[in-house]
Amino acid sequence: MSASLPSRAAFVATAQESIARGSGSFSAASRLFDRKTRERAWLLYAWCRACDDLADGQDHGHGASESDRQAGLARIRLLTQAALDGQWIGDPAFDALRIVVAEAGIPHRFVWDLVEGFALDADEWHPRHEVDLYRYCYHVAGSVGCMMAVIMGVSPDDDATLDRACDLGIAFQLANIARDIEADDRMARCYLPDDWLVEMDIPPGQHMKPPFRQRLAVLAGRLARGAEDYAASARVGTPKLGFRSAWAVLAATGIYGAIAEKVAARGEHAWDHRVSTSGFEKLGWIGRSWWQALHRRDLYPAAPRDPDLWTRPRPD
Secondary structure: OOOOOOOHHHHHHHHHHHHHHHOHHHHHHHOOOOHHHHHHHHHHHHHHHHHHHHHHOOEOOEOOOOOOHHHHHHHHHHHHHHHHOOOOOOOHHHHHHHHHHHHHOOOHHHHHHHHHHHHHHHOOOOOOOHHHHHHHHHHHHHHHHHHHHHHOOOOOOOHHHHHHHHHHHHHHHHHHHHHOHHHHHHOOOOOOOHHHHHHOOOOOOOOOOHHHHHHHHHHHHHHHHHHHHHHHHHHOOHHHOOHHHHHHHHHHHHHHHHHHHHHHHHHHHOOOOOOOOOHHHHHHHHHHHHHHHHOHHHHOOOOOOOOOOOOOOOOO
8 A cells, every 4th residue: 555545554443433433232242353353344344334324314323314315325336346446445434345355355246235235225115025124134234244254254155154144134134123113214214014014904104103003013023033033043153253253243143132132022112212232231242152152063053044034145
């Protein structure tokens, strides 16, 4: 890198600030990685966060504006392509992508799969069927799980382990959707499949109204159970990881699992206040996951993946 350009350390520092502002859960778990993996995880997060904010007109996941989503999407595509081409961007988040893709050998297809998730949001898409929901979860989170697996040293050709990594991303996204139903509604978004709403006799656009809160709680519980199913599948992949990577993954799984459990337990009051985990709870999961990582080969022995779980698309 030219001496006139920012150093890699400067990009890492900026990325660290981004994850600290954007996600307390991911920030806490990421500190369990070894230094190289941790820094690469931060660099990837910085790009993901920047793209998400461009797509939603937000700042680190907070606030919202009536920005031109298609213009934001066009900028994401333009700068992402330049980063993948190895060009100097001049934007810390997209230069972070340039660095981490080159260092870790992340397949470009996973990058573009995530961009397609941002495109779905820019198009104000919503799922008609349950399978549409899982496909969306892959694009916005499962693809990130695959990229993180590569950062952790998983071969891009190891489809079995990448499937487990994808499952973890889907688990996280299902928990996010359950927690953020009210926040998404304020942005005129709904990720509950039309089939589910029809099943519960909830009219379109009315799911947050008081008369339907109990029925909505049933669907949130369904999302939480789905999150646990995918998380359980993801844990089986942790013996393929080094100890510290497995520790970080299991900690994040526990922290996000706790969010989904809280949403389900609160029932119709799940959206009175945003569900989160406290610093003490995070520390508890970090301690528990240390033990889980030590015994991961006994706790999570190799087993066929549940055939009932949705499977990520394979490259042509």
